[in-house]
Amino acid sequence: MEALPIPSDTYKLGFIGAGKMAENIARGVVQLGLMPPSRISTSHSNPLRRTAFESFGVSILSRIDDVIEECDVVIFSVKPQAGEEMSFELELIEFLFLSKKSRLTSEAITFKKKLLVSIAAGIKMKDLEEWPGQSRFIRVMPNTPSAVGEAASVMSLGGSATEEDADIIAKLFGSVGKIWRGDEKLFDAVTDLSGSSPAYIYLAIQALADGGVTAGLPRELALGLASQTVLGAATMATKTGKHPCQLKDNVTSPGGTTIAGIHELEKGGSRGTLMNVVIAASNCSREVSQN
Incomplete structure (x- = not known):
């Protein structure tokens, strides 16, 4: 199925995971004037993280699947915890996409128009693209100087992501630094160099x-x-x-x-x-x- 275009001027941006990296990106996008904070949303149980995003106008939704349903570009900014355990948010995302009980899974076809972006280290593109109904993924590896607008990021496009998708992500992550294109096989080395x-x-x-x-x-x-x-x-x-x-x-x-x-x-x-x-x-x- 051909990917539906994302509206260039009115698309909505969502974050699954409301940590510091997500905050840095959202702040950069708002401060650079790429979009108003009213078109950005996230969801988090920690009141401190909610307050951090609300302080510059980002909407806090009640549920993670509300963020996925409402937004055209969704950035997965969760990360694995120590060892093999994944964070709660990532487990919930997998539940939403894989469980037949999810109200979203039955409408998976509607997600063909969404661009899903992962900045979760160690989660491969092949694993992301196995999620039912999901086909347009981009992986991005930013680093912590995003906090001061000087990140060094690399992105890799999944098989169904378009050049228009790449342009959107280049602008979003360009708001917090510089971004390059690279094959996913380079991502471990990218993390070792720019991440550490x-x-x-x-x-x-x-x-x-x-x-x-x-x-x-x-x-x-x-x-x-x-x-x-x-x-x-x-x-x-x-x-x-x-x-x-x-x-x-x-x-x-x-x-x-x-x-x-x-x-x-x-x-x-x-x-x-x-x-x-x-x-x-x-x-x-x-x-x-x-x-």
């Missing part, structure tokens, strides 16, 4: 600030300088289009302080260590997915 790397950068900022304190700077000044320097360097890497090696060489004068510092980093195997932490994260995620 903010933690490594925070450690680097802390270490640089500690070095500044050791050199005599006040703690607050050292932390501010380290944070802004990392931000500035990353911005140069993304906006100039120059290779990191070239940018590094531009700062490195013969016999100067920078090359002395780089020499220490190389003696400590810094590049190999950073490569190894990504590989270690990849090995860990592979082990988890096999258990």
Whole structure:
């Protein structure tokens, strides 16, 4: 069956799972003016999460299936809990789609017009597309800097998703950062790199600030300088289009302080260590997915 088009100017956006990532996306969409909050809805039992969404105008519906029924684009922002247990919301979603008792299952044909988007790590496209009556899926892997509008996200289209669907998701997730297209087989590596790397950068900022304190700077000044320097360097890497090696060489004068510092980093195997932490994260995620 051919997918029905989503109305570009009046579609409604829903979130299943009202955690911080969902909040970041919803806020970004509203702040960028992509749609008014009156066209966004979610459902959650936690009053703190409901209040967070209501604070910028998002509608809180009574039931998860009300969100699915009312919205044209539905983002599944639930995540597996520790171990093999899935969150309550995901179990309920599976019940809604798989149980014959669900009032929605008997009307599954109406969901052909909906675009279903998963940002749930570890849940494969093939599993999503097995849900009865559901055929248009897109997987997206964002990361936590979405909270400040600087997410690095990658999306992969399911077999029946259209380019129009991809454009909608690119705009939605573009409201909280940058988004790329990639094959789903890359998603584990994407999660290992962009998902985990903010933690490594925070450690680097802390270490640089500690070095500044050791050199005599006040703690607050050292932390501010380290944070802004990392931000500035990353911005140069993304906006100039120059290779990191070239940018590094531009700062490195013969016999100067920078090359002395780089020499220490190389003696400590810094590049190999950073490569190894990504590989270690990849090995860990592979082990988890096999258990």
